[in-house]
Amino acid sequence: MNLADLRTPALVLDRTVVMRNTAQMTARMKAHGVRLRPHLKTAKSVEVARLATLGNFGGITVSTLAEAEYFAAHGFRDICYAVGLVPAKFAAAARLAAEGVRVTTLTDDLATAEALLAYARQHDARFAILIEIDTGQHRAGLDPEAPELIELARSLDAPPHVRLAGVLGHAGHSYHAKGAAAIAVVAEEERAKLVRAAARIEAAGIACPERSAGATPTALCGTRFDGLTEMRPGVYTLFDLAQHGLGLCRLEDIAVSVLASVIGHNRTAGHVLIDAGFMALTRDFGAHEFLGEVGYGFVMEERGRARIDMLVVNDANQEHGMIRVGTNADYARLPVGARVRILPNHACATAAMHARYHVVEADEQVHALWERCGGW
């Protein structure tokens, strides 16, 4: 199948680029002596998961129970569900564990830990729990100095039903630090806070084997990883304009794009219309902080990965994207029916608008369809 055969809008994935991105991260984490547990919330694809775990220990990270179940069904056997667990989700996690999957889940809440233990005893279930640590993002997690950390660790140290697997943090604020030096500071904060939390727990006589950190920026810019056992970056598998704006990838490292057709010209308003609106591109503006005029993404040639002038998708309705153009040459270059590819602001968000990837390689033929896992 050819790109020209695809109905637009369509999500296109360049496998060559994914392979390069995943191999580079694998090599980097190996060089730093830390295990790579790729976060699959970006790609949500078993084929991408296989590339991302290649040469690694096989563990993955997910953001929903649906992902955990999907990857388990495809043979993954070490899954960290990295969002705070609630009692209504105990049964699903226990079911996966009973099927032989090593599932680790999170909490930072004592009442939840107590409910978990009660559930585990009642159902003779087994849970391995990570305590979520706030490594500076101030989203979720306990401060490593929090007095209640030890009490929580103690409540999770209840074998055989509940076992403390370790501590986990995510430096999401690294997405707002510009440049390698600034991100390295965030990475060191992430590392130091996890190491400190683990040290406090171990000083209380409780084992804390895992110290799991990571976001793509801190994995790429961190200079020290000692004391950490694993990193959990995700968006590096596909990259996007937000990561480009942070200086972490080139445009040619962005593996995912939305193929779109020109559906009209409005010379009075001064724009070309495409059939990729916010439904295909998302409303995510994640790349605006550092790239300036990004709109809903950069407009690229259908083939060859070249940017068309400095055009962006300036505005978007549900199924209409609007590209502001300055000259008659732009209209002539983009007649109705012409095709373009849009590089996304935020790969996690844009890819989620699509049920599958149309997988191309350097020849830009469509070699495969890779389904994505959706829902919860």
Place this chain on the structure above:
Amino acid sequence: MNLADLRTPALVLDRTVVMRNTAQMTARMKAHGVRLRPHLKTAKSVEVARLATLGNFGGITVSTLAEAEYFAAHGFRDICYAVGLVPAKFAAAARLAAEGVRVTTLTDDLATAEALLAYARQHDARFAILIEIDTGQHRAGLDPEAPELIELARSLDAPPHVRLAGVLGHAGHSYHAKGAAAIAVVAEEERAKLVRAAARIEAAGIACPERSAGATPTALCGTRFDGLTEMRPGVYTLFDLAQHGLGLCRLEDIAVSVLASVIGHNRTAGHVLIDAGFMALTRDFGAHEFLGEVGYGFVMEERGRARIDMLVVNDANQEHGMIRVGTNADYARLPVGARVRILPNHACATAAMHARYHVVEADEQVHALWERCGGW
């Protein structure tokens, strides 16, 4: 099934409210003597389509070919695909027409019209085309005074292969007009421009039977509909905070919400975390123009449709929503595991993040699952 049995986040639809919303619009359009052709791009559900067409002539509007094919497969026989057609989509439209579906599609582009006629003659296909008119939004469409309007109409008046079905416009700028009086001005602009375009075409001796207008605001606030044959509102089926902000619905008319669980407290940051992030809620900020502090939606009780204080989802990551809370009472009221429902900014965008509706009625039991049509 009970709401308590649903894994969160989950999209909840109140059928009672949909029935009230659709019955009211049907009655209003009937009273004004104009046909209602509901736009299903919001609900993307055959069950909602049946409620919306009840008591009407049965025609519907869609925003993608996937929707057109989905609704055709479920027995709908008069479908307007209201996004500019491109040559690569001719075959799909022709296929539906060949199956006995009355499909109308749009163009405002002479080269596309000529390509369409060539295609139709080559494949002995039949097309009914509406000329898209810019009724003031300045997105797509010809100005009703545009000199090229008549030439385009003439090129589409080529029976039996291509037939001019009429003119169509969408006053999307009505979403930015506050209050019934301001919206009524936009509605009259929409009506007048379509009537004027049709009059020019007919003065040139070409039949222009349909004059199709409409958005929910203009359908609800328009005072004159003479000269129009049909209206195409869509979001009224579900309503949302954006429409509430325009003064077009009460909170209790919003049929759709996202059920979410509290997954953590961060007292240092001052927020409660829920498991509905931008993946469940979207990044859409459509309600901000007129409602002020909306964030990613209003926080409601799980049952009973009451708002919890004045709480909103202030920030969202992929699977985390953050609700800023002021008092200890809020934390106590929202323990980990508690459930809330989030009213969305923009129903079209939020519903699109979910594969199905969990359908409740006044008793708030889950009576059905209604699948949504996705993709393109």
